[in-house]
Amino acid sequence: MARVWLFGPDINTDQIVPGRYAPYMLKDESELRRYPFVEHRPDFAPNVRPGDIIVAGKNFGCGSSREYAPLALRMVGVGAIIAPLFARIFFRNALNLGIPCFTADLTGELADGDEVELDLEQGRITTSDGRVIHLPPPPLFLREVWAAGGIVPFYRQYGRFPGEVA
Amino acid sequence: MPTMSEQILSRVAGRPVRAGDVVTANVDLVMVHDSLAPGIIRILHQELGAERVWDPQRVAVVIDHVAPAASVQTAEKQQEVRRWVRAQGIPNLFDVGRGISHPVLVEEGLAQPGMLILGSDSHSTAYGCVGAFGSGMGSTDIALALATGKTWLRVPETIVVRARGTFGFGVGPKDLALRAARLLRADGATYAAIEWHGVEQLSVMERMTLATLSIEMGAKAGIIPPTGLDLTGPLVPTVDADAQYQEVVEIDLGQLEPQVSAPHYVDNVADLSDLGRVAVDVVYLGTCTNGHYEDMAVAAQILAGRRLAPGVRMIVVPASAQALQRAAADGTLATLLAAGATIGTPGCGACIGRHMGVLAPGEVCLFTGNRNFRGRMGSPEAQIYLASPAVAAATALTGYLTDPRTVMDGQPVVSQ
Numbered sequence: 274m275a276r277v278w279l280f281g282p283d284i285n286t287d288q289i290v291p292g293r294y295a296p297y298m299l300k301d302e303s304e305l306r307r308y309p310f311v312e313h314r315p316d317f318a319p320n321v322r323p324g325d326i327i328v329a330g331k332n333f334g335c336g337s338s339r340e341y342a343p344l345a346l347r348m349v350g351v352g353a354i355i356a357p358l359f360a361r362i363f364f365r366n367a368l369n370l371g372i373p374c375f376t377a378d379l380t381g382e383l384a385d386g387d388e389v390e391l392d393l394e395q396g397r398i399t400t401s402d403g404r405v406i407h408l409p410p411p412p413l414f415l416r417e418v419w420a421a422g423g424i425v426p427f428y429r430q431y432g433r434f435p436g437e438v439a
Numbered sequence: 440m441p442t443m444s445e446q447i448l449s450r451v452a453g454r455p456v457r458a459g460d461v462v463t464a465n466v467d468l469v470m471v472h473d474s475l476a477p478g479i480i481r482i483l484h485q486e487l488g489a490e491r492v493w494d495p496q497r498v499a500v501v502i503d504h505v506a507p508a509a510s511v512q513t514a515e516k517q518q519e520v521r522r523w524v525r526a527q528g529i530p531n532l533f534d535v536g537r538g539i540s541h542p543v544l545v546e547e548g549l550a551q552p553g554m555l556i557l558g559s560d561s562h563s564t565a566y567g568c569v570g571a572f573g574s575g576m577g578s579t580d581i582a583l584a585l586a587t588g589k590t591w592l593r594v595p596e597t598i599v600v601r602a603r604g605t606f607g608f609g610v611g612p613k614d615l616a617l618r619a620a621r622l623l624r625a626d627g628a629t630y631a632a633i634e635w636h637g638v639e640q641l642s643v644m645e646r647m648t649l650a651t652l653s654i655e656m657g658a659k660a661g662i663i664p665p666t667g668l669d670l671t672g673p674l675v676p677t678v679d680a681d682a683q684y685q686e687v688v689e690i691d692l693g694q695l696e697p698q699v700s701a702p703h704y705v706d707n708v709a710d711l712s713d714l715g716r717v718a719v720d721v722v723y724l725g726t727c728t729n730g731h732y733e734d735m736a737v738a739a740q741i742l743a744g745r746r747l748a749p750g751v752r753m754i755v756v757p758a759s760a761q762a763l764q765r766a767a768a769d770g771t772l773a774t775l776l777a778a779g780a781t782i783g784t785p786g787c788g789a790c791i792g793r794h795m796g797v798l799a800p801g802e803v804c805l806f807t808g809n810r811n812f813r814g815r816m817g818s819p820e821a822q823i824y825l826a827s828p829a830v831a832a833a834t835a836l837t838g839y840l841t842d843p844r845t846v847m848d849g850q851p852v853v854s855q
Contacts (some may be wrong), residue, residue: 283625283704287812291819292791297474297505300512312819332626335657336812337791338561340478340577361630361659362561366577414461424579425486434591436461 274401275324275352278317279385282330286363288313289334289342296341305341307350323350326391326398328379329358334363343367353391355379355408368415369424375408382406441468442684443662443676446633447572450674451555451589458596458683466584467554467571467673468497470540473513474504474791475559475578476520482582492527493588499531500524500550501512501540506786509536509794530708538759538785541565541651541727545643546761552665553674562727562809564658567650568643570665570676572632577653595632595659596685598623600649602637604693609843611737612638613729613807613827615690616652617698622688623706629657631685636678639666644731651728651809655705697756697842700825703813711830712810717840719824722747722805722831723816725756725783729807732762732771739771741832741847742778748838753780753831754796780835792816795845798823805834 288308292298294308310317327333327346333356334342343366346354354367357378367374373393383389384402396408410416414435421427427435440825441449449455451464469492471479483489490499500520508514510730517535524532533543534729541562544550552570556563559581566573576590584590600619606612615638633653638646646663653661664678697711724730724738735755747753755775757763763785766772770780789796790808792815798804810825826834836846 285810287810287815292474293793293814293817295474296478297513297516298510298793312472312814332629332657335625336810337563338559338563338575338577339475340579343577358629359624360626360657362575362577369577369579374801422747424583425482428487428583434463434589436591436593437463 274388275326275391276322277383277385277387277389278321278325278327279380279383280327280329283332283335284329285336286334286339286342287336290345292338295339305345309345309349317362318349321349324352326352326389327354328383329354330354330380332360333359335360338362339365340370343370343372347372353393367419371419373419375411377408379406395417440679440681442632442682443570443634443664443678444572444595444597444660446676447553447555447674448594450553452559456594457813458594459593461591462594463589463591464555466557466588466590468499468549468556469581469584470499470501470544470556470557470558470563471581472504472522472540473502473506473517474503475812476500477516477584478578479559479582480523482579483585487586488584492529495527495529497588498529498585499533499544501533501543502535503539503646503786504791505793506513506535507784524625536760536784538757538762539727539730539787541647542644542731542759542762545569546613546759551591551672552670553672553676555583557590559633561654562651564653564661565647565651565727567648567660569668569670570662572660572662573650574660583811593630595630596626597632597634597682599634599636599687601687601689603637603689603691606692607695609829609847610695610697611829612641612648614695614698615651615692617700617708617825618695619689620652620656620706621698623656625655625704625706626657628653632660632662633658634678635661635663638663642733643668646735648728655809697827697830699840700811702811702822702824705810705825711826711840711842714840717824718803719751719805719834719839720802721796721798722751722753722835723796723804723806723829724753725758725788726808726830727762728809729760729828730756730758730762732765734807735762735766735775736771737828738832739774741829741843742836745775745778745836747779747835751835751838753784753835755780756783756795757785760785789816805831805840807831839844
C-alpha cells in the first residue's frame, strides 16, 4: 500500500527544496534525500516510503527550474504525483526523471494519510475501503518517456525527442 | 497569421508550426549558471555519454548564483566549472562580478531577436526583452541541448498583455508586471507564452522586468516585440494584427497605482495604498528583474540628498557590471551611498537566500526581485514584499511601505 501525502495549491520548488539546500550548497549530494519539504512539511522526508503518492492542488512545482526538487522526491521513492495542473518546468523535470505525473484533482477525494494501491499501467487508484479512481491517461509521447524510465534512457534508446515521428 | 512564438519556433523547427504542435527545434544559445552547472556537466558526460558540447560558440556559462563563492564547496564547484569551460573551448565564460546571466547575455549581444534561447534558470524568459523566445529548463533538458543542439517543446498558445497610455509619476514596468500577475494569477499563463504589447517606450532592461516576471504567471516565454531597439538577429518577430490569441488582458498605465506583492505568493498583489502600515527592516534593490541601471537611477532620484530611515538597511546589488559602471560614472552610485545604502557584487545576491543579505526570522524585506515565496531569501519566518525600485527607495526613506509619489518631486518626507 502507498500512503497519500496531501498538499495544497501553488506548492513552489522553494517549498519542495529551498535553494539553501541545493546540491551546490551541500558537501555530499546524497544528503539531498533528507530535504524534500524540509521546512514546508518536516515530517515528510523522515516518514515517506518508496511508492508513496503526492496528491496536490493546482500549479504544483511552480517557481524555479531546479531539477533537484523532483530529484529529491525521486531519491525518497515518490511513486507518482497527482495534481490538477503542474507548472511546466517541474512537469518536464519530473518527466525527464521518470516520475509519473497525472493531471487530476483528487484533493477532495483522498485524505492525507490514506492508504491506497496505485496501478500505474492501468492508471487506477484503489482505496483501502475499495473505492476505485481512474486517472486520465497522459498523452502517448509522455507515456513513452515514463516507460523508458526518463528522457535520458528514452533518448539513448530511440535517438530522438518525444513527439517526433520515429 | 502567427504569434511571435509561432514565428520564432517555425524558424528553429524548420517548418511552419502552430500552437499545440510538438516540435523538435534547433537551439540558438544555451545558458548555464554556476548553481546547476556541476550537475549538468555530470549528466552530459556520464548519463548521456557526450564528450563535447555540440557547439562551444553557442554556449554561455555565467557564475552569478553564488558570486563570489560563499563557502569552500561553492568555491570548489566554481573551480570545476571553470576547468570544464576551458576543456570544452567555450569562449563565453562570464565570471564573478560580471553580473546576472540574463542582462549579461543581452549586453554582450549574444541574445538576439528571433532566437530560441534555453537557460538553466527559470527566469530565462528574460530574453524576451530583445524579442527572443527564452525559456528556462531543468538540468537534464539543458544537458540534452548541450549534447545535441536541440530541444523539444509544445508550441505555446499566446496570452497578450496590452498596455495602453503612459505610466504616471512614480509608477513603472514593475507595477505593470505585478498588475498582470494579479489579473492572470500564478498559473494563468501555464504552458502559454505572454506577449507584452504597447511597451515600445521602455528600454531593453525595463522590458526585462516584464519578461522575467512572465514565468511568475507560469509562462513558457514572455516576449516583447523588439520595436525601437535597433537590434538585429536571425528573425525580427512582429505583432501580427491577425494572430490568434488565447486571451487578451488590457491594462491602462495611466490608471495604474503602485503595486505590491505581499507574502508569500507573487500573485498576492494589492494596490500599495490598500496594505496599510508595514514596517520594513531591509530594502533590497537588485536581481534580473529590477537591479538594472534604470532601477538604481529611479532609487537615486528619490534618495538624493536624503538619508535612510534610522534602523533600515538598504542593500543594492546591481544586475551587471555594466549597470554598476554606468551608475558609478554618472553619480547614481554616489547618491545611493551618500543616502546610506550599500553595494554588493553584481549577481543574484540574496534572491535565492544563499548569501549577501539572507533574512532572519521575523524580518521584513522590501524586495525589487521576482519571488516572495516563504523561505526564498532565508528564514521561512521572514516576510518578503515585492515592489518597484521607486517603492523600495521611498520605503527606505520612511522605514515603512511607502508610495513613492508622496516623497518624490521635492515633497517632504513625513516622519511618523
